[in-house]
Every structure is written in structure tokens, then in C-alpha cells.
Amino acid sequence: MKENQVEDRLKFERQLWSEGYARVMGLDEVGRGCLAGPVVAAGVVFKPETDIPEIRDSKSISEKSRLLLAEQIKEEALFWTVQEGSIDEINELNILWASLHTMQKCVDAASLPPDYLLVDGNRYINSLI
Numbered sequence: 001m002k003e004n005q006v007e008d009r010l011k012f013e014r015q016l017w018s019e020g021y022a023r024v025m026g027l028d029e030v031g032r033g034c035l036a037g038p039v040v041a042a043g044v045v046f047k048p049e050t051d052i053p054e055i056r057d058s059k060s061i062s063e064k065s066r067l068l069l070a071e072q073i074k075e076e077a078l079f080w081t082v083q084e085g086s087i088d089e090i091n092e093l094n095i096l097w098a099s100l101h102t103m104q105k106c107v108d109a110a111s112l113p114p115d116y117l118l119v120d121g122n123r124y125i126n127s128l129i
Helices: 003-018 065-075 087-093 095-109
Strands: 022-028 039-046 077-085 116-120
Touching: 003 022, 003 087, 039 095, 065 077, 077 087, 077 095, 087 095
Parallel strands: 022 116
Antiparallel strands: 022 039, 039 077
8 A cells, every 4th residue: 555545544533533532433334235134334543643554445355364364453442343233224214314324333342432423425414423
């Protein structure tokens, strides 16, 4: 990974940490393209000094590398969680709201509440936390 890509990858976190946010939770979901099956969300809070250069879009990482990276993330994170939204929740809420609800489960599972949420996506979400 080029140096400027590493800087870009950490740009938001560094800014938030410099503003005093200690527990920045990154949130992402998977499963929204599935016709059947649950939606799954993950939330991770790192210490400000944590740097794992291999972290990038999971679609660009091999399955073997993702598994190794997942173990490294679990070891270095202050907190991590994976939560599932059921098919019933998807049917009741619709896929977008089921995804957001599943992300909220990640926030609720945190041992200490996050100060700030970084949500991967293209929508402004004011209903979390």
C-alpha cells in the first residue's frame, strides 16, 4: 500500500482522535445484496496508536488474508463485535433499517459507549447512538 493510501485510510480516525474522541467505532455491514439470509454488522474500536497497515476494503483482500487480519484486529482492538440481523428483522424493517438496527446492536454491545461512529456507507445516519 502506498504511503498516501495509508494516510487516507487513517484520515478520519486521526482527525477524531486529535479532537479528543478516544473511542471511535468503525461500523460496516454485509449481506444487503443477499436474497435470503441475515445481515451482519461488525464494530471495532482501536486505540489511537493502533496501526494495522493491511486494513483496507475487504473486497480487495484474499480470504486467507482476511482470516489472518481478523485475528490481528481482535488482538489489537479495544473492543470488537459482530452482530446479526435476522431474516425476520429484514422482513419487518426492510433491508436498510435492518442493517442500521444491526449496527445499533454493535453499539449497544460495546463495553464502553463509543464517542463517535464511523459508518461505512453513503447515507447520513442520525439515528445511531
